[in-house]
Amino acid sequence: MNLPAFLSPDRHADRVVPPSGFTARLTAFSAGAMAFLAVFALALSMASGRLADRWSTALAGTATIRISAPSTQMEAQVAAVLALLQTTPGIASARAIDAAEQQALLEPWFGPDLPVDTLPLPRLVELTETAEGYDSEGLRQRLAAEAPGAVLDDHTRWREPLAKAAARLRLLGLLSLVLIAGATGAMITLAANAALAANLPVIRVLRLVGAKDGYIVRAFVRRFTLRALGGAGLGTLLAMGGVALLPQVDEAGGFLTGLGFQGSGWLLPLVLPPLAALVAFAATRYAAFRTLKGLT
């Protein structure tokens, strides 16, 4: 059964199969519901991808050196660290964060009246790396030798798990799409099997009068494929409407509010209805040929 032959409507072939109200409605509903879920899985996957990229980009290229030392040695160690960083390949710039800036960083947790001067807080040195990057292990060893109170925090420790989590979330989203496609195929196969079983007398009559398997299969496959296409189209549009109505990032911020599609990404869900039709085509074709194999 080639695609042009399948797509060209055959009024007679379509009519030989009796109207199968329940199974046809079940197919359309299944495809619609699955397409609805698939749009959200797709949105989740794409948002996770964007998040992974954003976290990686935002956190990459910077690092912090934390210096804990007695107050008498603090300034000397800060100076030693800055001097060391100036001679370290791969470091673009470095600066010590002053007390006012440090207080501003702590203010959200401890309030504006925090007596920074009286607390034994560590000093922070922020560095920016070049495109080539620096040897973090070599830097750690040099810091240990020249400024024993300095500890390098290159953000890798907590950036990588976040990026990994986002990447896995994207993978889970894609896996969900595969599962949804599989479940759609299974449901449409069940519906097609029910329709075929209910229409066995019709199929026997068609075989008796000389219908080839391809003719009979086409009559069923066409019906189920078009039902799936229609149902999935409706489900996709509803889900896209739902995604479009989610709050915007600039209104509330956060991960969930960034769940929508962006730019040409809005075209991606439109692939789902043809995909559902393809799944229905394959599932019904398989079920129909298997049923016919048991008949003479």
Place this chain on the structure above:
Amino acid sequence: MIVFENVAYNYGGGELLSEVTLKLAPGSFHFLTGPSGSGKTTLLKLAYAELRPTSGRVTLFDRDLRSLSRDDVAMARRRIGVVHQDCQFLDHLPLATNVLLPLTVANRPTDPRNLTDLLTWVGLGSLSDALPPQLSGGERQRAALARAIIMDPDVILADEPTGNLDWDMSLRLLTLLVELNRLGKTILIATHDLNLIRQAKAQVAARVLRIKNRRLQLAGADL
């Protein structure tokens, strides 16, 4: 046309047909008789490839049944018109569409005048829009005959075609089959109605075959 050579058929519970040899020559008229359960329907099913022989060889239009693919079987069936005792139709389609079904599935053009002539010939001219469940037993048999011959088949196989009909309607159907034979069609009718056979023999040179003890034999003057 259709040739059986030493054909046997086993239903699993024992042999139903054994050493059946039969040749349906073009234009011949055969009756097949025997008691209920003797294998008449099975023999007909073998003749239109609904069943495959357990042993022996069935040849349809010079091709061994064993070598036929499913599509080949479909093509062969377009040359064989089958009329069953319990005729099956597509109940959601009107009579005319049902009768045209063999042409439809073969993607052949249909001439409305031919259809009207055919339905008139079988006495169903006024029922072309009726749905099959609305038809009486006799009307269904004649509709099945119309469907069987609309493709202008070479062979017509009828399995107890008068089983649900009164005597007048049986004679009418028989007359239609005899007319088809005169037009050159090969006819094989399975029936246990000996009166029908006697009536037919007055109109056409028919051979009468009988299944007895699983074997096919030519019936003699004991009919």
